[in-house]
Amino acid sequence: MFKKNHFLILSILIASQFNAQKMQNLAKYVNPIIGTEKMGHTFPGATVPFGSVQLSPETDTLSYEINGKYNPDVYKYCAGYRYEDKTIVGFSHTHFSGTGHSDLGDFLIMPTVGKLKLNPGTAQHPGSGFRSGFSHQNEKAEAGYYQVKLDDSNILAELTATTRVGFHQYTFPKSDDAHIILDLMSGIYNYDDKNVWTYVRIENDHRITGYRQTNGWARTRTVYFAMEFSKPFKSYGQKNYDGKQPYRGFWRKWNQDENFPEIAGKKIRMHFDFDTRDNEKIQVKMAISPVSQANALDNLQKETPDWNFENIKSQAQNDWNKELNKIAVNTLSENDMVNFYTAMYHTFINPTTYMDSNGEYKGLDQNVHLAKDFTNYTTFSLWDTYRALHPFFNIIQPKRNNDMVKSMLAHYDQFSLKMLPVWSHYANENWCMSGYHSVSLIADAIIKNTFTGNPEEALAACIATSNKRNYEGIGEYIDKGYISAEKNGTSVSNTLEYAYDDWAIAQIAKKLGKTDVYNEYVKRSENWRNVFDKSIGFMRPRLSDGSFKREFDLLSTHGQGFIEGNSWNYSFFVPHNPNALIDAMGGKKKFGENLDQLFTMHLPDEFFADTEDISREGIIGGYVHGNEPAHHVAYLYNFIDQPWKTQAQIRKILTMQYQARPDGLGGNDDCGQMSAWYIFSSLGFYPIAPGSDDYSIGSPSVKNAKLNLESGKVFEIEAKNQSVKNVYVEKVELNGKPIKDFTIKHQDIINGGKLVFWMTNKAKK
Numbered sequence: 001m002f003k004k005n006h007f008l009i010l011s012i013l014i015a016s017q018f019n020a021q022k023m024q025n026l027a028k029y030v031n032p033i034i035g036t037e038k039m040g041h042t043f044p045g046a047t048v049p050f051g052s053v054q055l056s057p058e059t060d061t062l063s064y065e066i067n068g069k070y071n072p073d074v075y076k077y078c079a080g081y082r083y084e085d086k087t088i089v090g091f092s093h094t095h096f097s098g099t100g101h102s103d104l105g106d107f108l109i110m111p112t113v114g115k116l117k118l119n120p121g122t123a124q125h126p127g128s129g130f131r132s133g134f135s136h137q138n139e140k141a142e143a144g145y146y147q148v149k150l151d152d153s154n155i156l157a158e159l160t161a162t163t164r165v166g167f168h169q170y171t172f173p174k175s176d177d178a179h180i181i182l183d184l185m186s187g188i189y190n191y192d193d194k195n196v197w198t199y200v201r202i203e204n205d206h207r208i209t210g211y212r213q214t215n216g217w218a219r220t221r222t223v224y225f226a227m228e229f230s231k232p233f234k235s236y237g238q239k240n241y242d243g244k245q246p247y248r249g250f251w252r253k254w255n256q257d258e259n260f261p262e263i264a265g266k267k268i269r270m271h272f273d274f275d276t277r278d279n280e281k282i283q284v285k286m287a288i289s290p291v292s293q294a295n296a297l298d299n300l301q302k303e304t305p306d307w308n309f310e311n312i313k314s315q316a317q318n319d320w321n322k323e324l325n326k327i328a329v330n331t332l333s334e335n336d337m338v339n340f341y342t343a344m345y346h347t348f349i350n351p352t353t354y355m356d357s358n359g360e361y362k363g364l365d366q367n368v369h370l371a372k373d374f375t376n377y378t379t380f381s382l383w384d385t386y387r388a389l390h391p392f393f394n395i396i397q398p399k400r401n402n403d404m405v406k407s408m409l410a411h412y413d414q415f416s417l418k419m420l421p422v423w424s425h426y427a428n429e430n431w432c433m434s435g436y437h438s439v440s441l442i443a444d445a446i447i448k449n450t451f452t453g454n455p456e457e458a459l460a461a462c463i464a465t466s467n468k469r470n471y472e473g474i475g476e477y478i479d480k481g482y483i484s485a486e487k488n489g490t491s492v493s494n495t496l497e498y499a500y501d502d503w504a505i506a507q508i509a510k511k512l513g514k515t516d517v518y519n520e521y522v523k524r525s526e527n528w529r530n531v532f533d534k535s536i537g538f539m540r541p542r543l544s545d546g547s548f549k550r551e552f553d554l555l556s557t558h559g560q561g562f563i564e565g566n567s568w569n570y571s572f573f574v575p576h577n578p579n580a581l582i583d584a585m586g587g588k589k590k591f592g593e594n595l596d597q598l599f600t601m602h603l604p605d606e607f608f609a610d611t612e613d614i615s616r617e618g619i620i621g622g623y624v625h626g627n628e629p630a631h632h633v634a635y636l637y638n639f640i641d642q643p644w645k646t647q648a649q650i651r652k653i654l655t656m657q658y659q660a661r662p663d664g665l666g667g668n669d670d671c672g673q674m675s676a677w678y679i680f681s682s683l684g685f686y687p688i689a690p691g692s693d694d695y696s697i698g699s700p701s702v703k704n705a706k707l708n709l710e711s712g713k714v715f716e717i718e719a720k721n722q723s724v725k726n727v728y729v730e731k732v733e734l735n736g737k738p739i740k741d742f743t744i745k746h747q748d749i750i751n752g753g754k755l756v757f758w759m760t761n762k763a764k765k
Contacts, residue, residue: 026324027317029341030143033662035098037083039618039626040665042346043095044081044141046159046166048316049323049348050377050400052288054095054104055159055166057148059085060123061105063190078102080188083662088150089120089131090183091159093166093286094223097349098669099381101432102189103217103425107225107286110181111170113153113276118181118239118269126152130181143324143345144316160313162303163353168284169309172276180284182208182227182270185241189216199264201293205232209293218428220366223288226296230283230307233272241267283307290427291368295356302357323348326396327679329705332724336701338660340682343675347389348397350671351404354378354426362427363414374403376410379425383433384628384670386440391687392676395749398450398710405445406453408438412461420465434472434490434563435497436465443504443691447511448746459508463517466498466505474498482530485541485549485561492531492539492561493629496573499528503576504691528574529584531561537585537594538571555603555622564627568598572633575689579639588640595637598622598630599649618657618666620649625657626667631677632688635696638742644728644763646742647699650681651727654701683707683717684732684757685744695749697742699727700757713752719759726759 035042045056058080062073076082078099080092090110096103112130121129131152138149146159156171172178184198193215200210211224240263263270274282285307287300304312324344331337355361355376363369369376377400393401411421415429420439423432439462445451446458469475473483473491477498483491503525509517533540533548541549541561553560554567562570572595574581582591599621618626623633634653637645657666658678669675680686684700700719707715732739735753744755 023321023325024328025321026328026341027143027320029337030320030324030345031338031342031660032141032143032146032345033083034338034342034660035346035662035665035669036079036081037662039667040663041078041096041098041100041668042665043079043097044139045091045095045146046144046161046316047349048144048161048163048319050351050353051161051163051349052353053093053161053164053166054097054349054352055091055093055161055168056095056146057081057088057091058105058108058186058188059088061089061108061186061188061190063192064102065191074102074189075100077188078668080105083136085123086133087123087126087131088134088148090181090186091157091166091168092186093288095188096379096671097346098665098671098674100668100670101217101430103187103221105186105188105190106212106214106223106288107227108183108186109168109284109286110183111150111153111155111157111172111282112179112181113155113173113175114177116177116179116271116273118271120183120186142317143320145313158309160309160316162312162316164289164299164357165285165287165303167304167309167312168286169281170284171279171281172274174276174278176275178274178276178282180229180233180272180274180282182272184210184212184268184270187214187216191216195266197264197266198268199262200238200268200270201262202236206230209297211293217430217432218426221426221428222362223290223426224293224296225286225288226293226300227284227286228300229272230281231274233274235273236271237273238263238268238270240265241269281309283309289356290354290362291356291360295358295360299357320345320348326708327683327705328708329682330703331701332703332722335660336682339658339664339678340702342660343658343678343682346669346675347392347672347679350381350385351377351379351407354407364411364424364427364429365414365416366427367414369410369414371410374406375400377404377407378427379671380404380408380421380438381423381432381671381673382421382437382441383423383435384673385676386437386444386690387628387631387673388676388680388687389672390441391444391690392679394444394448394450394746395707395709401445402450402452405442405451405458408442409453409458409461412465417468418461418464419468419471420461434494436501437497438462439465439501440504440690443508444687446508447691447693448750455508455512459505459512459514459517462505462508466502466521477527478524480530481527482542484544486544488561489559490561490563492541492567493563493565493570493573495531496528496539496570499525500574500576500689502527503689507691525576526580528577528581532571532584534584537590538567539573540567565624565629568601568622569624569627569630569633572598572636573629575632576691578636578688582639592637592640592642592645595633595640595645598633617663620652620656624667625653625674628670628673631673632686635686635688635698638696642765643697643742644765646696647728648763650698651701654678654681684719684755693746694743695746697729697732697739697744699729699759707749709750709752711750711752713750715749715752716754717757718754719757721759723759723761725761728760728763730758730760730764732757
């Protein structure tokens, strides 16, 4: 028995060593700085794959309102950090990646030396507060690690993370006046009244615990924390900025500003004071929890049991390498390698783990729940991510995507309205954007056999969500087949998105053999026809009386019935039935002419003046890659027998919209959707209509790739004669058999095999 066990252990060790040798260091290609300049809205700090903590620098956290008016600059700070800035105000523990809306930025920490300053100061006068100047020359951002020198205090700041713990390491100069500031007022999307309440308890001379309750984009969000220092602080203090006379303790026997064991209020900043030797390192660990201070402390002790910063950094980077090695590619250039693996990195940040190490989390009912058989996730930017991110997960991260579906069904169960998520995070529904696209994600997982839960219950949740008559025009949509322009500012795009989502529900029903449900929802999926004006060949807002709106501008993005787009972008949005759309537009020739015009037209200056979230960098002709509604459009040439135009446009988009530099993204990364588009298109195929098992063939930019699937199977891609100029596909074969319809099936990939492209510089018409 001993010999058998000994042999088994030896075999496992040999296999582990073999796998370790086989794993490439792909993290070296990740550059988290990409997307931090201009419109990308990514953050450069330290996180692990799908981690709860995103520990990153803030270069500013502007107030959403100035004198009661919207502050246009706050949109720039959705991730807290902008590459263009020259000062850092501190390092906080929670961030969105690539969104067009702001929140989070919890628990900001900043090391300083010299005279204590408990205000952040301004970018114009950083010396007036605790912020510091910095240089990008002294900044390093890697997967799982961030480093920067704070010039004003000569402190080297280093950050790494586990799933639930942010780990700081600060190298101080010699000083008897060193401080670490904990700012509990700071936050992204910072309304003056965002902080509802904050509580801090000093446990001893190196540990504090507490919580922060905020009312930002998420209306009721409470995050608990446990924070430890590697060195006891010699003193500490706090200041409450509520504007009230501070309470001095019972009969004024205590001074609450200095060395008082606990403090509570809306606007609190604290300082912890140290004596430091030259080059002395002080480390700080902060764990967060959605449930309790006790759980935060448990997370801290389980995930960071010691003070070995290098070990935690190495573990974080090893975690990234494990995920990145799920696809091994060779590309034409080093920059392409950087773009590819940075895109993979960005796709594996969100959604984020939302539960403690013991499985507990706070649900939408604000009660504590236990995730018994799944990892609970949050940060569902579904209007963006249903298109490519979650279909990508169904290939590369099927177990996680299964858990994400289960998380959304838990959301449904806990929600008094009995709706699936629209845009949710931290046990809150934000109601952002349109459609009920969680049904698309669920349908895609069921059709592709990723979901292991009860599909009957999943279908019931989808149907219930699609029939919420008092939500965003659904009642009128059900009754009339469209949403009228008088009643809804995004009536056309809502109608189109509901029609697609209804088709997705129909696919679940079809798989489960529910013919009556299938027929009902297939019929609903044709409602796109009700906002298609045949007289002009485009989507157009329709009035309650059935007539089309007279005052109409195909190019305008405002007041025309569309969200984040115009009629040109949305008139191609029937991903579930492109052949019917082609017929409605006048046939293949006319449809092709419209596609050509979309990619070559010139947009007037007014188009850009009317919108805050579209930059010229994100546009090719009238095609807006920086927003999602047209992400599938370049692939539609395949449906009109012009695949060479799909191939040319895909390679143009890959080249123009993704570059290995700080401003290298042509729009918000939107929780990984932009990056998922890049990965799919680089590999040579794309899911036009999630909920279908079809992928449309494009033009790969990689030389070759291996998709190492969770099942142990491998799907290989090879592009023969690949070059910058050879953007056209002469022929394509799957497992030695030619593909003539420019479509491959999901099962073709999951079964393993080989997809071979023969590339050329001449369009094959």
